Amino acid sequence: MAEAGRVPLHTPLGLLAELTHRCPLGCPYCSNPLALEPRDGELDAATWARVFGEAAALGVLQVHLSGGEPGARRDLVEITAAAHDAGLYTNLITSAVGIAADTLHKLADAGLDHVQISIQDGAPESADRIAGYDGAFARKRALAAAVVGLKIPLTVNVVVHRANIDRIEAMVALALALGAGRVEVAHVQYYGWALRNRAALMPSAEQVTRAATAVERLRKRHHGEIVIDAVVPDYYARLPKPCVGGWGRRSLNVTPSGKVLPCHAAESIPGLEFWSVREHSLAEIWNSSPAFNAFRGTAWMKEPCRSCARREVDFGGCRCQAFALTGDAAATDPVCHLAPHHADVAALAAAQDDAPYAYRHM
Numbered sequence: 001m002a003e004a005g006r007v008p009l010h011t012p013l014g015l016l017a018e019l020t021h022r023c024p025l026g027c028p029y030c031s032n033p034l035a036l037e038p039r040d041g042e043l044d045a046a047t048w049a050r051v052f053g054e055a056a057a058l059g060v061l062q063v064h065l066s067g068g069e070p071g072a073r074r075d076l077v078e079i080t081a082a083a084h085d086a087g088l089y090t091n092l093i094t095s096a097v098g099i100a101a102d103t104l105h106k107l108a109d110a111g112l113d114h115v116q117i118s119i120q121d122g123a124p125e126s127a128d129r130i131a132g133y134d135g136a137f138a139r140k141r142a143l144a145a146a147v148v149g150l151k152i153p154l155t156v157n158v159v160v161h162r163a164n165i166d167r168i169e170a171m172v173a174l175a176l177a178l179g180a181g182r183v184e185v186a187h188v189q190y191y192g193w194a195l196r197n198r199a200a201l202m203p204s205a206e207q208v209t210r211a212a213t214a215v216e217r218l219r220k221r222h223h224g225e226i227v228i229d230a231v232v233p234d235y236y237a238r239l240p241k242p243c244v245g246g247w248g249r250r251s252l253n254v255t256p257s258g259k260v261l262p263c264h265a266a267e268s269i270p271g272l273e274f275w276s277v278r279e280h281s282l283a284e285i286w287n288s289s290p291a292f293n294a295f296r297g298t299a300w301m302k303e304p305c306r307s308c309a310r311r312e313v314d315f316g317g318c319r320c321q322a323f324a325l326t327g328d329a330a331a332t333d334p335v336c337h338l339a340p341h342h343a344d345v346a347a348l349a350a351a352q353d354d355a356p357y358a359y360r361h362m
């Protein structure tokens with residue numbers, strides 16, 4: 001583990017504000033933890049306002065208002081206004097279920113800068129089945145139209161897995177039809193609820209190859225119309241991604257009850273001590289929290305990362321994934337082809353089944 005104080009601190013740029021874990025949907029790939037935080041433990045709007053002010057003072061530029069479903073908060077408009085008043089660029093990440101048209105108007109008046117709506121598939125029946133919520137698809141269409149009508153920039157998030165990865169073209173067409181300027185094609189990350197459903201969600205190698213070809217074709221076809229972001233899914237990659245831009249380097253995640261995490265899945269690593277905004281300022285947490293200092297810099301690394309030329313490029317990959325796949329959070333992310341456990345990843349990717357989804361419900 002890194003020695004606090006010896007690693008130069010960077011300025012955090014983004015804050016993920018998980019306003020609540022409540023959500024009407026039940027996505028089997030949800031990255032929320034298995035132990036969801038209850039409503040009566042959620043931070044109130046005044047505390048969020050203080051946190052946003054401290055974030056801005058620390059150098060944070062953007063706040064992502066997320067969940068769960070942030071629309072489950074009755075004080076979402078007040079919270080959004082506080083983020084805007086703190087000088088932060090405000091991005092609402094929503095399932096669209098639970099944000100009424102009049103609420104959206106109030107959010108716009110409160111200074112909301114950007115909206116991201118997740119869609120589960122290009123066709124209503126399949127989309128609602130994956131979300132575990134009848135009628136979700138129709139509500140997404142309606143909210144997207146309202147967002148575009150208010151001239152708020154819209155991004156569509158598409159989480160792909162075995163059941164929908166062959167329909168990327170249809171989902172990009174839907175994003176275009178909705179008026180989005182950007183579509184993020186994200187593969188399921190196997191933490192939290194998603195880890196429980198891994199075998200049922202895992203795409204085949206052939207599907208991943210077809211999807212990459214489809215993305216390239218769509219990028220050419222729609223150049224100048226929509227930006228398409230997509231990366232190779234972890235279990236089929238040769239090199240890991242620089243998870244969260246490096247641990248404790250560029251972002252913070254505040255849970256509904258106020259715990260501050262270096263990444264949204266960090267609670268899956270046992271033994272880390274997370275400080276709360278209820279007891280500490282955000283600056284104290286960024287500088288001194290044991291969880292933030294646990295994997296900063298490179299001193300905590302083992303071989304092959306420790307002597308690798310890419311150690312300050314990808315930071316050894318994802319700590320949560322290293323722990324999930326090896327039981328050691330300081331191990332090289334097994335996604336890396338140089339990692340001793342790399343062969344295990346291929347075996348897990350091949351372990352697919354058609355078991356019914358375990359939907360995520362509180």
Ligand code: SF4
Pocket residue numbers: 023024025026027029030031032067068069095118360
């Ligand atoms: S992934 Fe699905 S269930 Fe999880 S918070 Fe988002 S919309 Fe809700």
Ligand code: SF4
Pocket residue numbers: 239240304305306308309310311312314315316317332333336337338339
């Ligand atoms: S050995 Fe470590 S630092 Fe090198 S490429 Fe693999 S994960 Fe990255």
